[in-house]
Amino acid sequence: MKLLDIGEVAERSGVAPSALRYYEDLGLITSAARKGLRRQFGPEVLLQLSLITLGKAAGFSLQEVEGMFGKDGQPDLPRDQLHERADALEAQIRELTLLKEALRHVADCPAPSHLECPKFQKLLQAGSITAEV
Template sequence: MKLLDIAEVVEASGVPASTLRYYEEQGLVLSAARHGLRRQYLPGVVLQLGLINMGKAAGFSLAEIGAMFGGDGRPELPRDDLHRRADALQAQVRQLEALADALRHVADCPAPSHLECPKFQRLMRVSTEAARRRTKRNGGPKAPASSRT
């Protein structure tokens, strides 16, 4: 089986060499050999890096992603967790679509002042209520980052 040089893995995956080395330190990928000082990888590492990228894009932490790989490097995907994450992403999509619609309305609103626009006032109330629900769900208000010790 032909091993891939680190440069070939970088080219095929789009993952920088420094990130590839970091993933190796974290146990997410394994090099199969060395050619001089250059790491060599099995061809399957490119697919593994694709899974890592997808997991990161979906909001999984590297620790969560690492737990998805078995001892042999094959993914053992927790389907229930994936369903929950997909549901959360779908909810986020709906929120972002609503926000985009609100911004379009604000940009195109014919009212002399946005504060005089009934639809804008309703959008502000909805936004405030959503923020209250998020705060309550997340355990109450948090101090600004600059005031935390």
């Protein structure tokens, strides 16, 4: 098995060496050896880092991501948590879409003043983006 130097892992994964050291301290990844002071990793670390990056992008904490690895370091994805996160992201997308539409309406509203725009008034009275846009 060819080991990868921490610099090569950082370059190939896009994860900074400081983050690699931090992930190792947390137990998310494990170095296989050292060459001098430089950590050496097995090639499986690239898959693990991809999962960590994906998990973080989806809003999972590092502690939650840690639970997505089995004892052997291989992915063991909790499908129920993935469904919950997907549902939460879907709700967030709906809210952000409403906000985007509200901002576009306010920006393009032909009323002489935004305060004269009935839809903008409803938006302000509702205090949220869930008002009809």
